[in-house]
Amino acid sequence: MARLLDLCIRQCTTPLLCLLFVCFVNAQQTDDRPKVQPYANAADCICKPEDTLCKCTFVVEHRLSMVLHEERELVRAVNGYLVKNVDDNKRLTKNESERVITTDGVGSRLVIAINGKFPGPRVDVFENQEIEITVVNTFHTDSVTVHFHGIHQKDTPWMDGVAFITQCPILPGQSFVYRFKAYPPGTSFYHAHIGDQRSMGLYGPFIVRKRDVNGGPGEIIVALQDWNHNMDAETAYMRMITEQYDFGTNPPQIVNTTVSVDNGNFSRFEFKSGLINGKGRYWKSATEHNSAPLEIFKVTTGRSYRFRVIGAMTLYPMRVYIEGIPLSLRSSDCFNIEDNDIGSIQSIIVHPGERYDFLATFTDNIRKQYLLIAETIETRASHGKYHAAEAIIFVDNAPGSVNLAPPNNKDKTCLVESKCKTFNCPYGYTGTNTNNCLNFNDVKNTDPYGDPSKVQGNKVDNEYFFKFAFPGFPGNTPGSVNAREFIPPTSPLLTQPNGLTTRCNEEKCREKGVCGCTYIQEIPGNKLIQMTFMNIGNGSGWSHPVHLHGHSFFVMKMGFGTYNAVTGQLIDESTDIKCTDKYGFCSQMEWADSTWNGGNIPGQNPKPPTKDTIVVPTGGYVVIRFISDNPGMWFLHCHIDLHNTNGMGMVVNVNPGNHPKPPTGFPTCGSFFNNGKPQPDVDSECRTIVGDGNGSLANGSFVFSLLVALICAMRV
Known part of the structure; x- marks a missing residue:
């Protein structure tokens, strides 16, 4: 668009045509997004490319898992699907199942939902588009803030969402309007930034798209979470700093912490289940699970798909792979990377806070389904179970039916003469002679935005x-x-x-x-x-x-x-x-x-x-x-x-002393000591660097385009 405006100004010989052309270009922006799974619904925030200001609302609330919320009915998991609690034959409809927050299907526990979704809704916005997200806190007792992880917040540092660093917490019943420009393009996410609320579900995908890229391969969003169905956020923290117990034994036994292959420790947060997009199953042992529903993705043979993997875990890194499918690494944390002649990889270790994009192509016309697996990097010997998040990938044009409760078999064989390549190891060796560890010393920058x-x-x-x-x-x-x-x-x-x-x-x-x-x-x-x-x-x-x-x-x-x-x-x-x-x-x-x-x-x-x-x-x-x-x-x-x-x-x-000035009326807070002294004022030394702190310049982009055309016309 900028190039077209520049051409208009330099070669403006027919001003009326130029004016009409600029209006036409603004009006004809098309939305060429690829198909994205999970498919969007009314709760999601899908910005249109022509939106000068994209507005969304996040209603943050507590919900219960394994409950039909509106009907107030408890549900259970059977053979990979949900049924009414009173009758195994009353299988939930597709619409009913989509409205249930299942987590790992164990019990009915308190979670955090946004607009009724767990994890929260997808935000899908365009590069440098201004977005406004109104966060409404409906909790009875807890405060919240929302951080947009990976977004630079250039000129809007007070929108970074960190409690007591950039803003006051949003108290119960209060609302807070975040407004900023979406940059850089790529796979990011948003999450709570007060206490440990992310562990209860306060997070969601935040996708920023380049405007000059049309279409592309189908996309699959994979949000990873480690889950403990026995603990809320505050209990989890107290267990970490004291001790964790198995209350299923008499007397309760201490649950030992686990280690990775390098003998690195993991803290006291017992892994119960792994979730992908809020769904998973509880493995009671290495071979027995509770048949809770898994997330399901649909693919077609011969096509490539871009997987956007988001590390929303509380503690455990997860090694992500697809049974029998090589992965082609594309980006990490929004920026393109390329291997240094390492070729395709078998798996990627994703740590909390990281994001990875990779391509996968499904070529087998006979095979009906695959498992996408994200297994923790704990050694199995240190816990004796199966600690993984899973999702079903089914091939729509292959014969057969889908097994909704598949076994956890792995059909990728790693051999000494054909070693599997694992990227992003936090250690030097995998502990076997059939796997190679790779890290960021082994990849190079190929992103035009990251010179x-x-x-x-x-x-x-x-x-x-x-x-x-x-x-x-x-x-x-x-x-x-x-x-x-x-x-x-x-x-x-x-x-x-x-x-x-x-x-x-x-x-x-x-x-x-x-x-x-x-x-x-x-x-x-x-x-x-x-x-x-x-x-x-x-x-x-x-x-x-x-x-x-x-x-x-x-x-x-x-x-x-x-x-x-x-x-x-x-x-x-x-x-x-x-x-x-x-x-x-x-x-x-x-x-x-x-x-x-x-x-x-x-x-x-x-x-x-x-x-x-x-x-x-x-x-x-x-x-x-x-x-x-x-x-x-x-x-x-x-x-x-x-x-x-x-x-x-x-x-x-x-750059102390040169921070942008916050918007008028920005909230203040602090302790009250009843000593006659006022709360500290907003820093009077802050000065504006760009704009007025309210993003008002961005709101006039379309008007600016018209003004450029009019100036062009006046020059003739």
Whole structure:
């Protein structure tokens, strides 16, 4: 569109035709979306390409699983479908089944729904389109906020949705209108950003489409979740910091935590079932399940499909694959990547907060169905069950009928001479001689939006180290960054910075070793920033998917420890980084080789891929770079909800003193001490960088097009 307007201005010899042409182009924008599964319904937010402002409403509410809500009837699972609780022969209709939130079919537990859906509705919007989402909190007791994960929020940092960082929580009965531009294009999602509400279902897909791409392969959205049908969000957190029990035994027995192949730990959040788009089945043992309904996708032989996989898990990474089908990796966290001659892959490990797009083609004209499987990377020996999310893929033009309760067989054989390739391992080896581990050192950036040339080289403007771990003394090992347990402020840092009373005292933190405070790192604007996320020393042993708000970054290098090539277990941590604090907590650190300082790091990826969430392997580190061109207060944290709530987060203050001004009437909040002092005001030092903070410039894009044509006409 911009090119057409430019051509109009430069070659405007027939002004009336030009004016009509611009009007025609605006009026003739077509919606060439591919077919997307699950299919949209009235609850979803599907923006039209011609919408100047796309408006949606999210009604956040509590619902019960395995209940027909309007009829107030309990349902049960039988052979992969739902029946009325009173009669196995009363199978629910298609419409009734679609209205039931099944989760894993166990009991009837409290969940969070948006517009009646679990997970929440799909948002489908176009690149740089302005979108307005009104969130209505109908809870009786809980507050909410909604973060749009992966969206940069350029010039609208107060719409980032992080409680007490960028906004006040939305209280019960209140509404909050988010308004921002959708960028970058790709697969993102939205989710709760207060407490651990994501574990109860407060999340959903957020797809941003490029305007110049028509049609394309059919799309299948796969939202992954690990599920515990015994615990709500608050109970899950308390179990993590105390202990978890099996109350089916007498007396109750402690449920042991599990490990991955490198002997990396997983926290206390017992995996009961895996869900895909809110559906899954409970495996009571490695061979017996409860026949709850699975998500079903439809494909046709000879066609390729783009799978958009969203890691909405609370804790567990999942290895995603399709029985017998090679996967062609296309993008991660909205940006295109390409393998370095590794060819097709058998599986992708998805960590909480990550998104992956891959293509899959189904060529067998005889086979009727496949299983899409997302199995946790826990070793089976550490839990003795089958921990996976599953979905049925059925071929509509193949003969036969669909088995709605298929076994968990895997027909992909990995051999020594034909090893399976697994991408995004948080460790060096798989522990077998039939699988290869690949990571972001093995892929290259191919995205036109993510030009790596601006971050390449051996010199950076500013360099920072951040350790994500659980260091500390016995009895005091909270989640932290650089041994600083994050204490949320009581009013938003971005808009009420004068209300902060818990700022870190660096001298006291160094003296105590571990401290609790609101950890903030100020970063100058428009500089080449290098950050090294690390997970070594005291308190390591858990891998952490780290997410940066407000930016996408380039993954320059992943550093790993030393592993046993046979068992896959970690032998030694990386020795590239040296801890310099007196307790060995790595609250202060530096490169072991001082020649690496300032960005002079060997082994950089020559075409570094672009991401916003990256796993930091236990015993290792990740080096990222980005340009600090988005002023605001941006949260940097582990995307495992329970770790984040436990203090594993911090704030990056980009370009202090030059943050955009919030909209008029933006909410304020804070503690009340009855001391005669007012609440801290919205920061009077904030100044507008672009627009008036309300997005009003974007609302006039069509009018602007007409004005350009009129100016063109006046020039003749």
